[in-house]
Amino acid sequence: MTPASLRARLVPSILSADLSRLGEQLAAVRDAGVDWVSVDVMDGHFVPNLSFGPDFVRLCKERGFFVDAHLMVSNPDEVCGAFAKAGADIVTAHLEACPDARATLERIRRAGAKPGLAIKPATPAEGLLPWLDGIELALVMTVEPGFGGQRFMPGMLPKIETLRRERDRRGLGFWIQADGGLNEETISLAARAGADSIVAGSAVFSAADPAAAARRLLARIS
Ligand code: DX5
Numbered sequence: 001m002t003p004a005s006l007r008a009r010l011v012p013s014i015l016s017a018d019l020s021r022l023g024e025q026l027a028a029v030r031d032a033g034v035d036w037v038s039v040d041v042m043d044g045h046f047v048p049n050l051s052f053g054p055d056f057v058r059l060c061k062e063r064g065f066f067v068d069a070h071l072m073v074s075n076p077d078e079v080c081g082a083f084a085k086a087g088a089d090i091v092t093a094h095l096e097a098c099p100d101a102r103a104t105l106e107r108i109r110r111a112g113a114k115p116g117l118a119i120k121p122a123t124p125a126e127g128l129l130p131w132l133d134g135i136e137l138a139l140v141m142t143v144e145p146g147f148g149g150q151r152f153m154p155g156m157l158p159k160i161e162t163l164r165r166e167r168d169r170r171g172l173g174f175w176i177q178a179d180g181g182l183n184e185e186t187i188s189l190a191a192r193a194g195a196d197s198i199v200a201g202s203a204v205f206s207a208a209d210p211a212a213a214a215r216r217l218l219a220r221i222s
Pocket of ligand 1: 013015016038040070072143144145146147148149150179180181182199200201202203
């Protein structure tokens with residue numbers, strides 16, 4: 001089993017940040033001990049929202065963060081290269097948008113990033129099992145992808161547990177990321193289930209003091 005003492009990482013999602021003050025808000029969470037941020041990429045087709053291009057990955061990298069680009073897009077094969085080129089450390093595609101997941105993972109690697117696979121709430125964790133030996137990160141959506149500020153779906157916790165058991169059984173080392181509705185009430189549920197990378201958008205950046213909010217969340221998972 002992964003040692004329970006291993007601290008989960010808090011990964012603020014910039015989707016909820018005040019973009020007019022993004023540099024300042026990134027500096028604030030950095031001071032709170034955050035070193036990994038998530039850039040939610042939305043194409044208005046896979047999800048009914050439009051968001052960031054590769055420049056936002058570059059901006060976060062220039063400020064020294066580890067960055068994952070979460071591609072909520074229908075054509076991950078076409079766009080993954082631009083996000084890898086912008087410096088994304090991990091590029092995560094949705095399994096539901098990958099007709100050939102093995103080829104997509106390989107494409108991300110060839111572009112210079114580590115690959116991740118994400119699943120929407122309706123997709124069972126078992127859908128990821130064939131690919132676990134080829135990914136750096138498995139993302140379990142704990143809300144319907146597309147928007148920040150939604151309510152956490154506790155019914156997703158067994159999927160995190162399934163992936164954790166399978167990772168330990170096979171001796172693999174991928175991150176298990178939970179994303180959506182994580183806040184002071186729900187974050188420890190996800191960590192106890194086995195998530196070791198926890199994305200929080202509105203709980204951090206919609207707070208009056210994002211640094212203090214990040215510290216409170218970190219205190220619940222360390
Ligand atoms: C939703 C995004 C999430 C979202 C999280 O589609 O993938 O990363 O920004 O926002 P909160 O933490 O507010 O649910």
